[in-house]
Amino acid sequence: MVEKTISDLRIKIFSALSDPTRLELLEYLSGGERCVCEILPAFQRSQSTVSKHLNILYEAGILDRKIDGKRTVYLIKDPQVFDLIRHVDSMALKQISHLAEAGRILEKSLSNGR
Amino acid sequence: MVEKTISDLRIKIFSALSDPTRLELLEYLSGGERCVCEILPAFQRSQSTVSKHLNILYEAGILDRKIDGKRTVYLIKDPQVFDLIRHVDSMALKQISHLAEAGRILEKSLSNGR
DNA sequence: GTTTATAATCGTCTTATGGCGATAGGTTTA
């Protein structure tokens, strides 16, 4: 299936990254290329499920794959994806630390007040 | 609802950006804060649908909102989100330009060959 | 206080997504 617009692909990339299993797969593959038979034992998911997830990342252009005899090897195609994830993490951290700060302020006011 | 882990929030942010309507909303709000009554006519969606989308962006910590009398004003809370979107766009563009290049090569080889 | 305006929420429907086991297809091994 060929992509037509940037918008479609953009959504496809964001969607691909909206699943915890797929983010774990990316992290796992950041250690280097792996065949499915290596990936499977590392994940508590059925073979069909893992295969589907890998394909979603492939279709989003995040992973590449090559066939090596009877196995399929998956690898990171665009390492930029890790910058993306770090970027989101920094946004998430910012929020959580704000929450934490609010929590400390609240805590302090409580312990002072009473 | 308070977030517990970075991972949850990370998924929430990616999911929030996985929808075309919500990306349009962000683009629209990049022009400055707007109340829902201003947003509605700009989108071909029902009031309830737009409200839900805005709330998803709010829950992800991307938008903020303030109540102004009988209206609710939404605004970008974390402008970093636009860096994120640009980043994804550059990944998408890279892929499409590779496709385009492949297309040109194919076209060339066809016109040469026959 | 009744009406109007604005926006969130509820209930419902339809479609999309994630999960699994079973099956199919292709490759190596015996």
Place this chain on the structure above:
DNA sequence: TAAACCTATCGCCATAAGACGATTATAAAC
């Protein structure tokens, strides 16, 4: 060529997500 291996795909189910109209809640205006 038969068997074993590896992985993609199919069919199914359960849950999530997006859309809408109707309802509810609150604020402003009359």
